[in-house]
Amino acid sequence: QQQVKQSPQSLIVQKGGISIINCAYENTAFDYFPWYQQFPGKGPALLIAIRPDVSEKKEGRFTISFNKSAKQFSLHIMDSQPGDSATYFCAASMSTNAGKSTFGDGTTLTVKP
């Protein structure tokens, strides 16, 4: 049973555009939702994370929007740059089971110059 569904699988955006990646989860016990960025040959690196007590969190050009009732959250990358080209993963976990994260399948983002 896939508990975190991520879309789209791939995304092509022009430089300066907005990249939007969506995730939906099923388990209402999840209370920590991070996004990771992974470049080829590297491990995932945390970009930004949110807890369900807030609806939005912004860090620089990256924003997470969270909709608790819909059990959805999304990553918005403003002013996308070619250097943002990478694979992005959403994840979810429970505070009571903190070491076990459930990941989405990933989105490959390509930002064209």
Add this chain to the structure above:
Amino acid sequence: KAGVTQTPRYLIKTRGQQVTLSCSPISGHRSVSWYQQTPGQGLQFLFEYFSETQRNKGNFPGRFSGRQFSNSRSEMNVSTLELGDSALYLCASRLRLNQYSLNTEAFFGQGTRLTVV
């Protein structure tokens, strides 16, 4: 501050063999989680170790096992390798103060690329 170190980076093994992968977490981090990453299945949770004890386990067969040492370094072992075990194995360390600590940032290593032939 040194990051998470995984060794070896690359490994080629034959079906039926066993393999041991190593992960050295960031200094002071006591929680180590292991994940298997494949193109078809994404990142799948294997297990988590904290204070030398397995705290969580994913849905993998018993051929996958691990342990953690008193210095928080962790190893995972896969016995009787199958072709389907070919994957990137990632470990992530977290600063987990105790078993009740809330989620904190997970720092991933670069992974060990295992190829089974």
